[in-house]
Amino acid sequence: MKPKMDMIAGIFLFxxxxxxxxxxxxxxxxxxxxxxxxxxxxxxxxxMGILSLxxxxxxxxxxxxxxxxxxxxxxxxxxxxxxxxxxxxGTFLALIVYAVxxxxxxxxxxxxxxxxxxxYLLTSMVKRKHLVFLISAVLTSVVVYFIFVKVFYLxxxxxxxx
Amino acid sequence: MSNMLQGFASVLTLQGIFLLTVGTxxxxxxGAIPGLTATMAVALVLPLTFGMNPVYGMTLLIGLxxxxxxxxxxxxxxxxxxxxxxxxxTTFDGYPMAMKGQAGKALGAGILYSFWGGLFSFLxxxxxxxxxxDIALRFGPFEYFSIAVFSLxxxxxxxxxxAIKGLLSGIIGFILSCVGTAPIDAFPRxxxxxxxxxxxxxxxxxxxxxxxxxxxVRAADESRREEKMTVFEYNIxxxxxxxxxxxxxxxxxxxxxxxxxxxGILPGIGGGTSNILSxxxxxxxxxxxxxFGTGVxxxxxxxxxxxxxxxxxxxxxxxxxxxxxxxxxxxxxxxLMIHGLTPGPLLFTSSPVVVYGIFAACILGNFVMLIMEYYxxxxxxxxxxxxxxxxxxxxxVLCYVGAFGLNNRAFDVWSLLLFGFLxxxxxxxxxxxxxxxxxxILGPMAETNLRRGLMLSxxxxxxxxxxxxxxxxxxxxxxxxxxxxxxDFLKVRLNKK
Numbered sequence: 001m002k003p004k005m006d007m008i009a010g011i012f013l014f015x016x017x018x019x020x021x022x023x024x025x026x027x028x029x030x031x032x033x034x035x036x037x038x039x040x041x042x043x044x045x046x047x048m049g050i051l052s053l054x055x056x057x058x059x060x061x062x063x064x065x066x067x068x069x070x071x072x073x074x075x076x077x078x079x080x081x082x083x084x085x086x087x088x089x090g091t092f093l094a095l096i097v098y099a100v101x102x103x104x105x106x107x108x109x110x111x112x113x114x115x116x117x118x119x120y121l122l123t124s125m126v127k128r129k130h131l132v133f134l135i136s137a138v139l140t141s142v143v144v145y146f147i148f149v150k151v152f153y154l155x156x157x158x159x160x161x162x
Numbered sequence: 163m164s165n166m167l168q169g170f171a172s173v174l175t176l177q178g179i180f181l182l183t184v185g186t187x188x189x190x191x192x193g194a195i196p197g198l199t200a201t202m203a204v205a206l207v208l209p210l211t212f213g214m215n216p217v218y219g220m221t222l223l224i225g226l227x228x229x230x231x232x233x234x235x236x237x238x239x240x241x242x243x244x245x246x247x248x249x250x251x252t253t254f255d256g257y258p259m260a261m262k263g264q265a266g267k268a269l270g271a272g273i274l275y276s277f278w279g280g281l282f283s284f285l286x287x288x289x290x291x292x293x294x295x296d297i298a299l300r301f302g303p304f305e306y307f308s309i310a311v312f313s314l315x316x317x318x319x320x321x322x323x324x325a326i327k328g329l330l331s332g333i334i335g336f337i338l339s340c341v342g343t344a345p346i347d348a349f350p351r352x353x354x355x356x357x358x359x360x361x362x363x364x365x366x367x368x369x370x371x372x373x374x375x376x377x378x379v380r381a382a383d384e385s386r387r388e389e390k391m392t393v394f395e396y397n398i399x400x401x402x403x404x405x406x407x408x409x410x411x412x413x414x415x416x417x418x419x420x421x422x423x424x425x426g427i428l429p430g431i432g433g434g435t436s437n438i439l440s441x442x443x444x445x446x447x448x449x450x451x452x453x454f455g456t457g458v459x460x461x462x463x464x465x466x467x468x469x470x471x472x473x474x475x476x477x478x479x480x481x482x483x484x485x486x487x488x489x490x491x492x493x494x495x496x497x498l499m500i501h502g503l504t505p506g507p508l509l510f511t512s513s514p515v516v517v518y519g520i521f522a523a524c525i526l527g528n529f530v531m532l533i534m535e536y537y538x539x540x541x542x543x544x545x546x547x548x549x550x551x552x553x554x555x556x557x558x559v560l561c562y563v564g565a566f567g568l569n570n571r572a573f574d575v576w577s578l579l580l581f582g583f584l585x586x587x588x589x590x591x592x593x594x595x596x597x598x599x600x601x602x603i604l605g606p607m608a609e610t611n612l613r614r615g616l617m618l619s620x621x622x623x624x625x626x627x628x629x630x631x632x633x634x635x636x637x638x639x640x641x642x643x644x645x646x647x648x649x650d651f652l653k654v655r656l657n658k659k
Contacts, residue, residue: 006324035616036347041337047333048334088379091379092583099572099576114555115559123551136552148210152210
């Protein structure tokens with residue numbers, strides 16, 4: 001594990017623990033007992049703070065030793081293009097949009113749209129079969145809807161089709 | 163004894179057998195396809211059991227569990243990718259055997275020892291749980307607190323990689339469980355005025371999000387890389403082992419079963435850990451350790467026996483104390499709660515039919531798995547060829563359905579996403595995920611019992627240390643943290659030289 005990433009994680013968690021510690025002061029407590037509802041969150045925040053600092057220190061130590069090793073060999077960094085991250089951000093966005101449209105558009109419509117987008121995001125240009133994707137998306141949404149609503153009596157939003 | 167017969171009677175109905183069969187089949191599918199796990203299978207099917215009677219619901223889930231853990235061996239042997247984390251070690255010798263043209267032997271042996279390992283652990287489960295439940299009945303808040311802390315530290319320190327990260331993951335999970343209403347005095351915590359947060363995050367979306375959603379997002383991350391999977395042809399005759407080999411592997415089998423069951427019993431860790439541990443120990447104790455990795459039967463025996471043995475083991479703490487033995491049992495906990503049952507020692511007296519029904523489902527399910535995997539192997543192998551870009555989005559949809567179907571509110575879907583992104587982030591930064599779930603489940607147990615205990619003892623911390631069982635667990639907890647931090651420290655020291 002690259003120590004730099006550990007360091008970033010450690011710093012992030014440390015900041016989080018500080019914020020959490022202060023946020024926990026808004027938790028009301030009864031004066032009766034010494035250990036109230038604030039105790040555990042604060043304890044956790046402190047523990048997280050300490051551990052994240054240890055992580056940062058650990059990663060700094062590792063970065064030092066790896067610096068020495070890296071100077072001895074000249075490695076090239078892997079080619080990394082922005083285009084490679086499109087699927088990830090696209091997936092994040094697709095999932096969020098799916099969640100937002102789930103109730104208003106209804107299950108079938110939002111699911112069909114989501115599946116289409118996701119199929120495209122997960123395949124490269126070569127492998128895309130547009131008609132197959134479209135049919136699968138619609139078919140899956142409808143089939144899942146019917147199985148879960150009619151057979152299992154689960155409730156799913158009808159949205160604009162209702 | 164009569165309880166056991168009742169248990170069998172409640173499962174051996176047409177519907178029961180049907181559910182068990184379907185559950186096991188689906189479980190094997192999930193187990194065999196890399197990226198889909200037993201935990202996910204249980205999580206997705208869980209909301210469906212809502213309308214069923216509890217015994218049937220649990221039967222279905224147990225079938226998924228057994229099939230899911232065992233199914234991983236199929237892809238492990240044939241394509242060198244473990245179908246689930248429980249079959250990692252099976253790839254070590256399974257795939258080399260396939261390369262040598264012995265795929266059939268490997269598969270047969272894997273299936274057979276999955277069966278025996280499972281059976282061993284189920285017998286342990288059936289005989290140990292009732293007395294253990296009796297003992298657990300006498301546990302008070304002090305003991306429960308210490309056991310929760312012990313479990314948390316154990317999973318944090320034993321999970322792969324950095325112990326510090328493991329502990330941090332556990333703390334993250336614990337913190338997430340604090341959102342909502344505080345135990346005992348019911349004050350709102352971290353709800354920021356949102357009414358939906360008053361109830362906190364629900365376990366199902368959390369679990370499904372953490373494991374399933376993170377998986378889909380990861381597939382998106384890796385989608386630019388083409389992967390060609392060559393699946394080996396095989397010819398399966400018999401169960402891969404002749405009588406002589408069976409006798410030779412006997413001690414390996416016993417040892418692996420014990421390891422598997424023991425690790426299963428330890429809260430939080432299960433098949434994922436036991437298969438590797440068992441393999442390593444088998445290698446150490448073997449007369450030909452250098453042959454491990456080239457395709458020896460011992461490796462498969464060790465791995466597959468242990469991972470199925472962890473099933474029975476994991477059910478022990480779940481049923482006797484309400485503490486999940488691994489991630490799947492964490493979901494089973496949710497399953498029992500959906501039916502209004504609280505797992506723990508009282509379950510044995512209040513709903514013995516459910517408990518013994520679960521035992522019966524385990525034994526029967528084991529047989530179903532054996533038959534299905536052996537005869538249905540062809541079908542499962544074909545399923546391995548479904549492209550991921552179809553499978554994962556559909557899984558995602560099922561996750562949304564499961565999350566929404568729980569309480570009919572979009573908030574659970576958002577929880578799903580939150581935990582999904584969290585899971586993805588954790589994976590990216592190489593933080594272990596299992597401690598998060600354990601922290602989420604055990605956190606409330608720890609806090610509630612801490613405060614209850616303190617109320618009982620008039621604010622004194624002494625009983626936690628003076629009561630023998632409580633003290634023992636706390637001691638082990640502290641010791642395990644100390645030991646792993648020390649080990650890590652040594653590692654950093656060694657790297658400096």
